[in-house]
Structures are given as structure tokens and as C-alpha cells.
Amino acid sequence: MANFQDIAKQFTEFYYNQFDQDRKQLGPLYRDNSMLTFESDSVAGGANIVSKLSGLPFEKVKHAVSTLDAQPSGENGGILILVTGALLVDEEQRPMNYSQTFQLLPDGSGSYFIFNDIFKLVFG
Amino acid sequence: MLQRASPTHRGPRDSSSSASSRGRIQKRKAGPPRVDRDGDLMMDAEGSGQKRKSARVQLGDKDSSGGRGRRGRGSGGPFRAGNRGIINAQQAIMRGLGAKQSQANILGSRITSDGAMLRIDGLESSKAASNPDGGVESLLAFLERKASSLDSKSNRTVKIKKSSMKGDSVIITASPNDIEAIQKLDAFQFAGAPLSIKAYDSPSRDLEKKADEVSPSAQQTKDMFRDILATRYDPTLKLLNLSALAQDPGLINMGVFDGNTTTSKVFPALMAVCDGLFKSRQEKREAIVSVTLADNALVNVGNVSALAQKLPDIKNIDLSRNQISQLSSLDAWGKNFRHITTLILAGNPIEPQLPSLKDELLKRYPYLEILNGIQIRTAEEVAASIEASKFPIPLAAPDFRDVGQVGENFVRQFVPMYDTNRSALLTNYYDAQSVVSISINMFAPRNVKISAPIPPWAAYTKFSRNLVKINNLPTQMSRIHRGSQAINTLWNALPATRHPDLSTQPDKYLIECHPLPGLVDPNGQSPRGVDGLIVTMHGEFEEESDKAEKALRSFSRTFILGPGGPGGPPIIVISDMMTLRAWGPLATSQSAVAAPAPAPAPATATAPELAEQQRQAVAMGLVQRTGLNFNYATLCLQETGWDLEQAFIAFNANKERLPADAFATGNFT
Numbered sequence: 174m175a176n177f178q179d180i181a182k183q184f185t186e187f188y189y190n191q192f193d194q195d196r197k198q199l200g201p202l203y204r205d206n207s208m209l210t211f212e213s214d215s216v217a218g219g220a221n222i223v224s225k226l227s228g229l230p231f232e233k234v235k236h237a238v239s240t241l242d243a244q245p246s247g248e249n250g251g252i253l254i255l256v257t258g259a260l261l262v263d264e265e266q267r268p269m270n271y272s273q274t275f276q277l278l279p280d281g282s283g284s285y286f287i288f289n290d291i292f293k294l295v296f297g
Numbered sequence: 298m299l300q301r302a303s304p305t306h307r308g309p310r311d312s313s314s315s316a317s318s319r320g321r322i323q324k325r326k327a328g329p330p331r332v333d334r335d336g337d338l339m340m341d342a343e344g345s346g347q348k349r350k351s352a353r354v355q356l357g358d359k360d361s362s363g364g365r366g367r368r369g370r371g372s373g374g375p376f377r378a379g380n381r382g383i384i385n386a387q388q389a390i391m392r393g394l395g396a397k398q399s400q401a402n403i404l405g406s407r408i409t410s411d412g413a414m415l416r417i418d419g420l421e422s423s424k425a426a427s428n429p430d431g432g433v434e435s436l437l438a439f440l441e442r443k444a445s446s447l448d449s450k451s452n453r454t455v456k457i458k459k460s461s462m463k464g465d466s467v468i469i470t471a472s473p474n475d476i477e478a479i480q481k482l483d484a485f486q487f488a489g490a491p492l493s494i495k496a497y498d499s500p501s502r503d504l505e506k507k508a509d510e511v512s513p514s515a516q517q518t519k520d521m522f523r524d525i526l527a528t529r530y531d532p533t534l535k536l537l538n539l540s541a542l543a544q545d546p547g548l549i550n551m552g553v554f555d556g557n558t559t560t561s562k563v564f565p566a567l568m569a570v571c572d573g574l575f576k577s578r579q580e581k582r583e584a585i586v587s588v589t590l591a592d593n594a595l596v597n598v599g600n601v602s603a604l605a606q607k608l609p610d611i612k613n614i615d616l617s618r619n620q621i622s623q624l625s626s627l628d629a630w631g632k633n634f635r636h637i638t639t640l641i642l643a644g645n646p647i648e649p650q651l652p653s654l655k656d657e658l659l660k661r662y663p664y665l666e667i668l669n670g671i672q673i674r675t676a677e678e679v680a681a682s683i684e685a686s687k688f689p690i691p692l693a694a695p696d697f698r699d700v701g702q703v704g705e706n707f708v709r710q711f712v713p714m715y716d717t718n719r720s721a722l723l724t725n726y727y728d729a730q731s732v733v734s735i736s737i738n739m740f741a742p743r744n745v746k747i748s749a750p751i752p753p754w755a756a757y758t759k760f761s762r763n764l765v766k767i768n769n770l771p772t773q774m775s776r777i778h779r780g781s782q783a784i785n786t787l788w789n790a791l792p793a794t795r796h797p798d799l800s801t802q803p804d805k806y807l808i809e810c811h812p813l814p815g816l817v818d819p820n821g822q823s824p825r826g827v828d829g830l831i832v833t834m835h836g837e838f839e840e841e842s843d844k845a846e847k848a849l850r851s852f853s854r855t856f857i858l859g860p861g862g863p864g865g866p867p868i869i870v871i872s873d874m875m876t877l878r879a880w881g882p883l884a885t886s887q888s889a890v891a892a893p894a895p896a897p898a899p900a901t902a903t904a905p906e907l908a909e910q911q912r913q914a915v916a917m918g919l920v921q922r923t924g925l926n927f928n929y930a931t932l933c934l935q936e937t938g939w940d941l942e943q944a945f946i947a948f949n950a951n952k953e954r955l956p957a958d959a960f961a962t963g964n965f966t
Contacts, residue, residue: 178764178773210811213696230660240736240763240876244777246857247826248817255855255874257738266422266491268742270878272853274833276813288815293807294884295835295853 177252181243184277184285185256189236196226196234202287204280210291222290231262236271252277252285257295270295413476414468416497421465421578423490424745431577432488433460433467439487440469444478455479464606465578468497489745521551522570535584537608539567539601540591540615568603582610587639589615597626605633612636612664618644624654624661632661638679639667697810700927701917703868704810704830707858712796716838719788728865729780730819733787733873736763741851741878751879752840752848756792784873793841807835807883812927816871819862823924823960828917829859829871837880849880915941923948929959 175183191199203209203219209226216225238258246253254275259268276289417436425432437457444455455478459470471479483494525547529538542548542563553563575581588611590601595616598604604611614637621627621642640662642648648669651658655673659665664679666672699705707726714722727733737757754761761767762776778787797805810833815826833855840848854875861869912934918941919930925948937943948955 176770178770182764208811210696210809213694213809215696215698215811238765239738239740239878240761241765242734242736242762242874242876243764244732244734244872244874246872247815249815251815253855253857253872253874255736255853255876257736257741257853257876257878259740259742267489269884270741270881272833272835272876274831274855274874276831278815289811289813289831291809291811291831291833291855293809293833293835293853295807295851 177245177250178243180277180285181241181252181254184252184275185238185241185254188275188287189238192226193235196229197223199223199226203290204286204288207287208289209287210289212293234260234262236260237268246276247278250279251288413473414470414497415476415479416463416495417467417469418465418493418495419487419490420467420492423488425488429579431462431579433462436467436487436492437469440479440482443482443485444475447478447481453478462577464572486745518551518566519570519573521547522567523574526567526571526574530585532584535586537571537585537588539564539604540589540593540617542567542593544592564601565603568607572607578610581608585611587611587613587615589617590619591615591617591641593619595619595621595626597621597629599629602629605630609633610636613639613641615641616645617641620646622646623650624657627661634662636664637662638664640665641669643669695807695809697808698812699810700812700828700830701915703858703917704832707830707856707868707870708808708810708832708834709799711856712799716794716796720785723781723785723788725866726868726870727781727784727873728861728869730862731780731784731870731873733778733784733870733875734762734776735760735787735791735875735877737761738763738876738878741881743879743881747881749846749849749880752842752850754877756790757877760787760791794838795841796836796838805836805883809833813857813859814926816857816859818924819860819865819869825960827860827924828920828927829857832856832858835883837883850877851880851883852877912939915939919944919948923952924960925955926958926960929955 188199188202191202200219200223203222205218207219207222208215208217209222211225211229214225216222236258237260238256240257241254243252243254245251252275254277256273256275258271258273260271261268272293272295274289274291275287277285278288280286417440420426420432420436423432423436425435428435437460441455441457445453453474455471455475457469457471457475457479461468469479480494480496482492484491486492525545526537528547529545530536531538548563553566572581575584585608588604588608590604593601595601596619598616598621611634614634622645624647626647640658642651647654651669655668658668659673666674666676666679697704710725711722714725735757737754739754760776762773764773767773767776778784799806811831813829813831816829818824818827833853835851835853837849837851840850842848852875854873856870857872858868859871861867912931916927916930916934919925919934920927922945923930925933930944933948934941934944937947
């Protein structure tokens with residue numbers, strides 16, 4: 174059984190790969206009670222989250238994770254993850270620092286979903 | 298040029314060389330005369346003082362070199378010839394180098410009369426673009442310096458022989474060896490912008506040859522175009538009137554229109570001639586502010602796409618009375634014309650749709666203020682949205698959704714106490730279950746304008762729990778600090794800090810706060826969990842150090858706050874994760890928000906907000922006492938007129954009858 178650090182690492186890797194490839198496919202990572210706060214705009218529910226992500230004003234995006242830290246969260250096996258890194262969008266040449274906090278919860282069938290996802294650009 | 302170089306052979310230092318004395322072109326051990334970057338004959342720097350002097354005169358004053366005033370490349374001349382400082386420096390370097398290097402350069406000059414050419418893009422996005430010469434001079438110096446240092450093992454000075462501008466591209470010529478060295482700089486950063494360095498091939502040379510040897514008729518055509526442009530230019534208005542080109546008597550006389558391909562052929566030619574009238578983009582920008590393309594029967598801007606390439610900085614475009622029917626008809630201009638403030642589409646089929654296309658147009662033309670004569674936003678709004686659009690992802694003011702001011706109170710106490718009294722902070726907000734960890738981001742990109750050195754991370758690295766780097770499980774576990782005591786040990790080991798004052802410098806922070814359901818109930822009353830808050834805080838602090846210079850760090854910190862256990866503080870930090878990175882200013886949306894910007898983070902609330910906050914506080918109190926979820930607690934309080942005690946009594950009287958979903962849930966699976 175993987176420990177929470179490994180889960181956090183696997184999750185982040187998967188999440189950003191998928192995000193950079195095709196963020197419309199991130200839907201299965203969210204549930205109806207999930208919440209995404211992207212640049213202070215909060216949306217709830219998998220479908221809304223995917224449409225919010227899909228509608229972001231860029232096409233190409235590349236995340237580079239610089240730091241990843243994780244803590245167990247709650248007694249239900251939740252995991253709190255804090256990621257900082259840099260991202261490049263479209264033709265923009267200047268990488269931007271971002272900070273993203275995830276709270277993962279087990280979905281009862283051995284995998285995890287994103288309960289909270291808070292994204293913020295912290296430096297341009 | 299090969300011929301030019303050989304006959305003036307003055308006897309090489311390498312006496313074994315006799316090839317040149319036989320008048321043959323030799324590849325090695327060449328005689329000293331060489332050709333400078335502008336194609337002018339230049340004496341060897343190793344030569345006699347007198348000759349060197351004459352060489353310098355030629356270098357310094359390009360026009361005096363006579364003979365080979367090549368127009369095509371000559372356009373790059375002023376950039377180089379004007380800077381005697383650099384040239385002198387180069388000569389000094391040349392003198393300092395041994396004969397061998399000198400010969401290598403001579404060789405390079407000689408065997409490549411035209412030299413190989415490279416096309417360099419990216420200058421216009423660099424900071425140097427604002428230099429008076431558009432940054433060319435510093436770009437060339439940069440390339441020479443970098444390429445020379447990259448090629449250090451050959452100890453050779455890379456020299457660019459010629460340069461010219463093609464649109465925004467800089468075309469350079471150098472010897473094949475130097476070209477090879479310079480090409481290695483592809484994708485290097487120059488003044489904040491990555492350079493693209495690609496081979497530049499013959500078409501351009503052909504073009505330049507054409508420019509050199511314009512046939513009489515071509516020259517005539519060019520002159521006629523220039524005359525036409527002159528009649529269509531209004532210097533007072535800085536307006537280039539390109540309307541109704543098909544009716545232009547001059548153009549008709551030239552017979553350039555055949556059938557219906559009118560603008561498609563004439564326009565690019567006109568634009569090319571127009572472009573040739575200006576030495577720099579800046580000059581163009583200053584001369585032409587507005588362009589009218591009215592009455593050209595344009596169905597789309599495909600035929601006039603050259604406008605976007607040649608005059609990308611114009612501010613006003615009039616497309617009146619054309620046949621433009623949809624927004625995509627403007628696609629050929631792409632994302633150019635970022636500076637358009639006025640767009641006129643009167644008398645086009647698209648006109649009735651404009652109100653609904655407004656947003657799309659604003660996106661496409663971020664400075665657009667006036668559409669078809671109607672002000673669609675103010676200059677202030679433009680400025681605000683420009684500020685926002687500096688970031689490809691629009692920035693928003695922080696979203697601070699507090700419950701009962703718990704988050705605000707926490708932040709207001711946490712920040713100063715972390716600086717002044719960490720142990721009191723531990724007592725007030727941390728308990729045996731609190732978990733703290735930190736990680737260091739040593740690779741956060743920084744704005745190139747920030748020159749302050751990054752203070753060493755030594756004090757932090759042994760605590761950094763960056764799971765990207767730390768793979769060893771025991772190390773991972775030892776860097777997670779659970780319980781006040783362990784946290785105390787960590788905090789004592791970390792450098793003392795000084796955070797900016799929250800109330801006087803709120804712009805130094807981005808703080809968000811959201812309710813977070815489903816936390817473990819420390820009182821064990823609500824098996825399905827209780828509500829808490831998740832607080833994310835981004836900011837900076839100054840590290841206390843004995844060194845003279847200030848050590849600034851930027852941080853991002855996430856807290857999970859929840860109710861404390863029995864006998865402990867009422868609100869505790871369940872999780873506290875901090876990432877530190879090199880200091881950089883925050884990407885704040887202060888200026889991004891037009892009109893009264895919401896104050897960042899915990900700020901004074903308006904009266905209705907305050908009332909709402911008080912109600913939330915009461916509801917939160919009831920949540921904590923009863924284990925009800927927030928909605929039911931609110932309902933219960935509404936029934937009892939927001940009296941907490943009454944609500945608690947009502948709760949006790951009815952709790953057996955309340956449905957299970959009235960209680961805070963902990964199970965979200």
C-alpha cells in the first residue's frame with residue numbers, strides 16, 4: 174500500500190500531465206462535491222470544474238512542478254498537497270509562478286478524488 | 298571580395314606561405330587585409346600603425362569607405378558603425394590576440410564573401426527593444442560575446458560582419474565558423490526574451506541583390522508607389538489613407554490592376570515600399586498612427602494582411618464600407634494590432650452584429666476603446682484590463698470567504714505572532730494534532746528585473762520536505778512536524794522573520810479563505826466531521842539576519858483551521874504547509890480590477906457584510922456546539938431570531954427528530 178507521499182506524487186504527476194495534454198479530461202478526478210478555486214473564482218461539481226478549466230483563456234500550457242509537499246488530512250485518509258511551480262501558457266515566454274493546494278479524499282474504491290483545488294498565480 | 302583581399306597581400310608573418318604570392322586564393326595563412334562587418338576593406342589590426350589608423354577611419358565612418366555602399370545590408374550599418382566604442386574594443390581584443398586568431402578571422406572574412414547568414418528573432422520582445430536603435434547594437438554585442446565565450450576552447454573571437462533588419466528579424470552575416478558558434482545560442486535568453494536563431498537562406502540574399510541592383514523599371518515602380526504613398530499620407534493626422542485604392546489615379550495609371558486581384562497584388566507592394574521608408578519600427582510608429590482602408594471592397598483582411606506585419610503599432614483602423622461580414626474576416630491580421638484603440642467597421646455587413654461581438658473584439662484588441670465611433674470602454678478600463686492581461690491567466694482579487702471571522706482573526710494574529718512570539722502562537726493555535734511542514738522552491742522563475750541576490754537557503758534546506766526531491770521515506774517522515782512540541786523545535790530552528798504589516802501593507806499579501814467541511818471532530822461528537830476553513834496565504838517576509846543586506850523571501854502557505862479539542866484552543870491549525878522561494882513581487886490584481894477594487898484579504902467589511910459575518914459567526918458557534926451542519930444551524934438560528942442560546946435550546950429539544958443530514962458530514966465518498 175502506497176504511503177500518502179507516494180500517492181501525492183503520483184497524483185500530481187498525473188494531474189499536470191493530463192492538464193497539459195488535455196485538461197478537458199480531468200473530469201474523473203472531481204466529484205459533485207468537489208470545489209475548484211481558480212484565480213479566486215470558485216466553482217463546484219465535476220462538470221462545472223471541467224467547463225471552467227476548459228474555458229481558461231489559453232490553449233497550450235505546461236506546468237513544471239518545483240515543490241510538492243503533502244500531509245495526511247483527516248482520519249479518512251485524506252491528503253493535503255501543496256504544490257508550487259512554474260507554468261508557461263501559449264506563446265508566453267515568461268514562466269509564471271503558481272501555487273496550488275489540493276485536498277484529496279479517498280473515493281471508497283481504492284482511489285482518490287480532488288475535494289478541494291485552489292490555484293493561484295503568485296508572481297508574474 | 299576574394300579578389301580584393303588577395304592582391305593587397307603584404308607578406309604574411311608566416312613566411313612559409315607562398316600561396317598568396319602566387320595570386321591564388323588561399324584558405325590558410327592568408328594575408329592580413331580583411332573585410333570588416335560592413336563589407337568595407339579593412340587593414341589587419343596587426344599591420345603598421347599607420348595602416349591601422351586608416352582602417353579605423355573606415356570602420357568608424359562607414360560612408361567614407363565608399364565603393365561598396367550596399368543598400369540592402371547598409372540598413373544595418375548605422376547600428377554598427379555608430380558605435381565606435383564597441384569597435385575600438387573589438388580592435389583592442391584583436392590586437393591582444395595572437396596572429397593565429399587574427400588569421401582565423403581573416404580567413405573567415407575571406408572565404409565567405411557574403412558569409413553565411415542567420416536570422417535572429419526575439420529582439421522585439423526583449424527589453425533591449427526600447428533602446429534607441431531597437432536593441433540591435435546590444436543584441437549583436439551579446440551574440441558576439443556569448444558565442445565567443447561558448448567557443449572558448451578555440452579561443453576565438455566571434456565577429457558579426459553585417460547586420461540588417463528584416464521586419465522584426467535581425468539578419469546577420471558572419472564566417473561559417475562564427476555562424477556555427479552563434480547558432481548555438483538559439484533559444485538563449487537575451488534581455489528577458491528567448492532568441493530564435495535560424496539559418497537564413499538565399500531568398501533574402503536574392504532580395505538584397507535585387508535591392509542592390511534594382512532594374513530601372515522596378516526602381517521606377519518603387520518611386521511611383523512612394524509618390525502615391527506621399528499623396529496619401531497626412532503628416533498632421535499621422536494618417537495613411539489607403540482607402541479606395543482601386544480608384545487611385547496613380548495606381549490606375551501604373552496599370553497595376555488586372556482583373557479583380559487589385560488589392561492582393563498592390564497592397565503588399567505598397568506596404569513594402571512604405572516599410573522601406575522607415576529605418577526603425579519606432580520611426581514608423583511615430584509617423585503612422587492611423588490607417589484607413591475604407592472603400593476597398595474587402596471581404597476579409599487577407600489581401601491587406603501586410604498591414605499587420607508592416608505597421609503593427611498603429612492605433613486606429615478604419616475599415617468603413619467594405620464587405621466584412623464576420624469577425625473571422627479579420628483573422629488574417631492575427632494577434633497583431635495589439636495597440637488598436639479605434640476600429641471602424643461602419644458600412645460593413647458585420648455592423649449589426651457588433652454589439653454581440655464586442656467582448657470578442659476586446660479580447661482581440663486589448664486596447665480597443667472606440668468601436669464604430671462608440672466608446673465601449675474608458676482608457677482607465679483599458680489600463681486595468683491591460684494590467685490584468687499582462688498575465689495570460691486573468692488575475693482576480695483574492696476570494697476571502699470567511700466564516701464568523703475565524704479566518705480573518707487567525708490571519709491577523711498569526712502574521713505578527715509568527716514574527717514576535719512563536720511560542721505564544723503555538724499555544725493559541727496549535728495542539729498535539731497540528732502538523733507543520735515546509736519546503737523550499739529553489740527554482741522559482743524570477744523577474745529578470747530583480748537583481749537582488751537570493752540569500753542562501755542553508756537555514757531551511759535540512760527541513761525542506763519537497764517530495765519532488767526527497768524520496769527517502771524516513772527523511773520524508775522526519776521532516777513532518779506533528780504536535781506543538783515538534784513544531785516548537787522546528788520554529789526555533791528557523792530564522793526569525795519580519796512580515797509586512799497586514800493592515801498597512803495589504804498589497805504584500807494574497808490571502809484566500811474558504812469553508813472546508815468534513816474535518817475530524819476533535820470532540821468526537823460528530824462522527825461525520827465538522828466544518829473548518831482552508832486558508833491560503835501568499836506573501837513575503839524579511840529574514841532577520843546579522844548581515845547588512847535585507848534577506849527577503851516569498852512564501853505560499855496553506856492552513857487548515859478547525860475547531861480545537863477539549864481543553865485546548867477553540868480554533869486550531871490542523872495543517873500548516875509552507876513553501877519558500879526567492880523573493881519576487883506578488884502577482885496582485887490590484888490594478889487589474891476596474892472601479893473600486895475589493896480590498897485584499899482580510900479587510901474591513903461593509904455593513905451588510907458585517908451583519909452577514911456576525912450571523913455566520915453565530916451559526917459557526919452553533920455548529921461547534923451542536924455538530925449541526927452549517928445550513929441547519931443557519932435554519933435553526935433563523936427560527937430563533939439569531940439568538941444562539943435559544944437556538945441551542947431548540948436544538949436540544951428537537952435533536953432526536955433531526956434528519957441525519959442535518960449534521961455536519963464527514964463522509965464524502
